[in-house]
Amino acid sequence: MTTAVSAPRAAAAPTGGAYSLEHASRGDRVFKALLTLAAASIPVLLGFLVYELWIGSALARQTFGLTFVTTSEWDPVADKFGALPLIFGTLLSSFLALLIAVPLSLGVAIYLTEFAPRSLRQPIANIIGLLAAIPSVVYGLWGIFVLIPFLRATVFPALKGAFGFLPLFEGPIYGPSMLSASIILAIMVMPYIMSVSREVLLAVPGSQREAALALGATRWEAVVTAVVPYARTGIMGAIILGLGRALGETMAVTMLIGNRHEIAASLFAPGYTMAAAIANEFAEAATPMHFSALTYVAFTLFVVTVLVNAGARLLIWRVARGSGAGSSAL
Amino acid sequence: MNRRLFRRFKSNVMTGVLMACVLAAVLPLLFILGTLLLKGAGSLSLDFFTKMPAPAGENGGGVAHAIVGTLLMVGTACLIGIPIGIGAGVFASEYPGNRLAILSRFVADVLNGTPSIVIGVFAWTWIVARQKHFSGFAGSVALAILMVPMVMRTTEEIIKLVPHSLREAALALGYQRWRTTLQIVLLTALPGILTGALLAVARIAGETAPLLFTALGSQYMGTNLNQPMAALPLTVYTYATGPYEEWHRYAWAAALVLILMVFILNMGARFATRRMARLGG
Numbered sequence: 001m002t003t004a005v006s007a008p009r010a011a012a013a014p015t016g017g018a019y020s021l022e023h024a025s026r027g028d029r030v031f032k033a034l035l036t037l038a039a040a041s042i043p044v045l046l047g048f049l050v051y052e053l054w055i056g057s058a059l060a061r062q063t064f065g066l067t068f069v070t071t072s073e074w075d076p077v078a079d080k081f082g083a084l085p086l087i088f089g090t091l092l093s094s095f096l097a098l099l100i101a102v103p104l105s106l107g108v109a110i111y112l113t114e115f116a117p118r119s120l121r122q123p124i125a126n127i128i129g130l131l132a133a134i135p136s137v138v139y140g141l142w143g144i145f146v147l148i149p150f151l152r153a154t155v156f157p158a159l160k161g162a163f164g165f166l167p168l169f170e171g172p173i174y175g176p177s178m179l180s181a182s183i184i185l186a187i188m189v190m191p192y193i194m195s196v197s198r199e200v201l202l203a204v205p206g207s208q209r210e211a212a213l214a215l216g217a218t219r220w221e222a223v224v225t226a227v228v229p230y231a232r233t234g235i236m237g238a239i240i241l242g243l244g245r246a247l248g249e250t251m252a253v254t255m256l257i258g259n260r261h262e263i264a265a266s267l268f269a270p271g272y273t274m275a276a277a278i279a280n281e282f283a284e285a286a287t288p289m290h291f292s293a294l295t296y297v298a299f300t301l302f303v304v305t306v307l308v309n310a311g312a313r314l315l316i317w318r319v320a321r322g323s324g325a326g327s328s329a330l
Numbered sequence: 331m332n333r334r335l336f337r338r339f340k341s342n343v344m345t346g347v348l349m350a351c352v353l354a355a356v357l358p359l360l361f362i363l364g365t366l367l368l369k370g371a372g373s374l375s376l377d378f379f380t381k382m383p384a385p386a387g388e389n390g391g392g393v394a395h396a397i398v399g400t401l402l403m404v405g406t407a408c409l410i411g412i413p414i415g416i417g418a419g420v421f422a423s424e425y426p427g428n429r430l431a432i433l434s435r436f437v438a439d440v441l442n443g444t445p446s447i448v449i450g451v452f453a454w455t456w457i458v459a460r461q462k463h464f465s466g467f468a469g470s471v472a473l474a475i476l477m478v479p480m481v482m483r484t485t486e487e488i489i490k491l492v493p494h495s496l497r498e499a500a501l502a503l504g505y506q507r508w509r510t511t512l513q514i515v516l517l518t519a520l521p522g523i524l525t526g527a528l529l530a531v532a533r534i535a536g537e538t539a540p541l542l543f544t545a546l547g548s549q550y551m552g553t554n555l556n557q558p559m560a561a562l563p564l565t566v567y568t569y570a571t572g573p574y575e576e577w578h579r580y581a582w583a584a585a586l587v588l589i590l591m592v593f594i595l596n597m598g599a600r601f602a603t604r605r606m607a608r609l610g611g
Contacts, residue, residue, distance in 0.1 A: 031508035035424065038417025042434040042478060046441060052455045053448075107351030115345050116352075124352060126600075131359050133596050135536025137563045138585045141570040142362050145369075145578065187358045194355065218341035248445025250539040251563075255571060275447045275539070282451065283543040298451040302444060309443030 050302075057296035059289055068296060074261040076286070081293035083300070085261045089178065089271040090301075093253065094246035096182035096267070097189055102239055104186075105194035113201040114209075114223050125198060132191040140255030143184045148175040148256065151183070156268060167265040176258035179267040184252045193242040196316065200234030201227065237315030244308040248301060250275040274301045363589075370586030373579050378587075382551060383580065393584050395551040399466065399560040402553060403545060404535050406470035411477030412527050418478070419485025419523075424511060435486070438479035449475050450540035458544055466552075466559030469545030473534040480533065484526025488519045525602040532595035536588055538563035562588045 060068060064081060071082030108128065112121050156173045163169045204227050212222035228235070258270020259280055274297050285291045377392045384391030418438070422431040453472035458464055492515050500510040516523070538561075541547070547564040548557070562584055569581035 025506050025508075027506055027508045031511070035417050035421035036430065038414045039421035039430050039434045041414055042418055042441070042482065043430075043437045045475065045478075046437045048456070049449075049452045052452055056451075056455045056459075104351050104354055107348045108355045111345075111348035111352055115348060124356070127359065128355055130593070130596070131355075133532060133592055134359075134362065135538070135563055135588060135592060137536070137538040137566045137570075138362070138366070138589055141566055141581055141585050142365060144570055146361070146365050190355060218337050220341035220344040221337065244443050248447065250445065250447040251567065255567070275445055278447050278451060279539055279542055282454065283546060295451055295455065298448050302448045305443055305445055305448075306440055309440065313439065 053295055053299040053302060057292055057299050059292035060296040061292075063289070064293075068293070069300075072261070072263060076281075076290045079287055079289045081289070083274070083277075083293070083297055085263045086272050086274045086277050086297060087300075088263050089257065090247055090273040090275070093178060093182045093185055093257065093271070093273055094243055096179070097185035097246045098239065098243060100183065100186035101190040101193055101242060105190045105238075105242075106197060106235065108190075108194050109198040109201055110223055110228070112198055114219065114227065125195065128191050128194055131187070132195070136188070136249065136251035137255075139184055139188055139252035143180065143252055143256045144176075147184060148180050151175075151180055160268070168267050171264075171266040171268055173268045174258060174270055176256055176270055177268050178257060178264070178271040181253045181257035181271070181273075182267075184256050185246050185249055188249060188252060189242040189245045192245050193238050196238035196241055197231070197235045200231045200238060200316065203234070204230045233315050233318050237312045237317075240308055240312035240315065244305050244312060247308065248275055248305050250279050254279045274298075366582065366586045366589060369579075369582040371583075373583035374586065378583055383549070384576075389576075391580075393560075393562070393565050393580060393587075395548065396560040396562045396565040396584065397587070398551065398553065399545070399548070400535065400562045402555065403466050403470045403473060403541075403559060403561060404531060406467065406555060407473035407477055407534060408527070408531060410470065411474035411530070412481055414474075415478045415481025415527075415530075416485050416523060419482040420489065420511065420516065422482065422486045423489040434482070438482050441475070441479040442483070445539070446472075446476055446537055447539040447542075450542060450544060453540060453544045464544065464546035464558040466545050466555040466557065469541045469559065469561070470555065472540035472544050473537060476534050476537065476540065477530045480530040481523075481527055484529070485519075485523050488522030488526065489515060491522065492518045521602050525599045528595050528599040528602070532592045532599065535595070536563055536592050538567050542567075562591075 060081060064071075068081065068083055069087060070084060072084045073080050073082045074085070075081075108124075112125055116124065152173060152175050156179070160169050160173065208226045208230050209222050212226035213219070217225060253273050254276040257273060257276055259272055259276060260270040261272055261277075262269070264271065278294050278298055278301075281290070282294050285294060375392075377390055379392055379397060380394050381390070381392040382395055383393060418434055421428075422435050425431050449472050453468050453475070457468040457471060461468075496514055496518060497510055500514040501507070505514070541561050541564055545561055545564070546558040547568060548560045550560075552559055565584045566581050566588065569577040569584065572578075572581075
């Protein structure tokens with residue numbers, strides 16, 4: 001609910017105005033000063049964060065410049081750092097996760113707003129919401145001991161058998177791999193995409209559906225021709241919001257992706273992401289250059305997620321103005 | 331006629347497909363909770379909460395140090411994060427059009443979308459690098475930074491629900507503005523604000539990434555926030571990625587405790603929200 005002024009507040013504006021600074025008591029001034037301090041601390045904190053990451057990454061930025069994002073060699077001993085495999089892995093795992101999660105979460109959101117019996121809607125949404133509450137490290141634990149053995153025994157061999165001629169499904173089957181990490185990521189971002197797109201769909205005016213149904217459309221046709229097109233922008237926002245989550249997700253990915261600084265064509269091969277590299281190497285980094293390179297990675301990740309989230313927010317806001325859609329998930 | 335039947339048929343098939351989506355979405359949750367109970371519940375005993383880990387190869391033992399560490403760090407994070415978050419939220423709702431309010435609202439949303447690992451790096455450069463040692467306090471600060479924007483945004487939303495007539499009545503009776511805000515508005519909104527705080531606690535209690543290189547984790551019982559400190563999520567991570575069967579058992583049990591904690595906080599918050607929603611009408 002970023003739209004600020006609701007009707008009662010606007011009506012009461014004169015009340016606030018009556019307290020000009022001259023008339024404000026000492027208590028009022030102290031109170032306002034304290035609140036201002038609290039509110040100001042948030043932008044100050046962000047400024048400080050950007051400053052610290054910028055300064056912290058200076059060494060790596062000056063040494064490697066743009067080659068940091070175009071080269072693949074990552075050798076802490078020789079102080080040579082190229083983050084291309086990290087960037088590639090982050091983008092690929094997030095993309096694959098969305099590929100799985102988007103149809104699934106849109107299906108759930110549409111079912112819950114258009115088809116499900118009324119009494120089931122909120123309970124199902126709550127249950128799926130619980131998925132968002134599970135800590136990332138628990139997903140990682142489950143992924144290592146349950147998901148990977150399962151995938152390795154059934155799904156991966158089947159994929160290899162059916163599509164083994166494609167470079168994507170070539171080579172030996174490792175447990176920890178790009179595909180395993182993407183699947184766990186998909187499970188993790190699904191509740192976010194689901195809940196935001198559900199809110200967006202709920203914000204579609206009822207007249208939109210009724211018009212389609214009145215013209216003789218079946219319920220599915222009403223959804224496809226009237227509801228979804230109306231909510232399209234907001235759904236895009238929900239997806240991009242999920243992308244933001246996937247890009248920055250750390251623990252579960254670190255535990256499942258295999259952590260290898262390499263760009264492999266096969267999805268069965270281990271990979272690496274930006275967040276996972278920071279998580280794995282930061283505490284053990286020994287040289288200032290290694291720290292600086294990892295801070296540079298963190299800075300890049302920060303900038304990317306801010307841009308992605310700002311885009312998502314803008315799209316959601318354009319559709320569901322004032323309905324508060326997305327505010328809970330952001 | 332045939333065409334109409336086909337369209338009806340298609341609609342029904344698609345409904346079935348959508349239901350399958352719901353099933354596919356709920357299944358992982360059931361699987362995860364199921365395995366947690368199956369593998370974790372057996373190791374839960376009084377010892378698990380009160381004892382230190384037994385040496386590898388021995389039975390029994392617990393993760394008391396991690397539970398104490400989590401409670402201490404989350405508690406400290408609350409002490410830092412909740413007052414700032416509530417203060418900023420009250421500011422944003424009291425002066426909605428104010429430039430600072432708009433700015434901090436926007437920045438809070440930016441921070442909310444920032445990966446927690448980045449916050450961890452920030453806490454490292456800010457505190458650990460300057461002090462030259464890992465500490466539970468640095469972990470608490472990282473967690474507090476994650477809390478502030480969440481608490482701020484919920485506080486603001488909840489205060490908007492307080493009927494305006496209440497505020498006007500207090501002002502008409504000659505209350506000063508700060509007393510009106512504190513004693514009337516905040517008190518009315520308190521259950522909702524606590525809900526927001528609880529939800530924030532539930533989220534940071536399970537955070538691992540920002541603690542990896544701030545609190546670092548520890549093998550020993552410690553209550554000194556100036557020292558490296560253990561935490562439940564860190565324990566799950568270390569034990570899950572370790573080589574020993576015995577460690578994996580700890581990891582499952584610790585994960586079960588963690589998830590019970592998070593779910594109880596969540597349920598409590600939801601219950602309180604429902605009461606608040608009724609209040610705000």
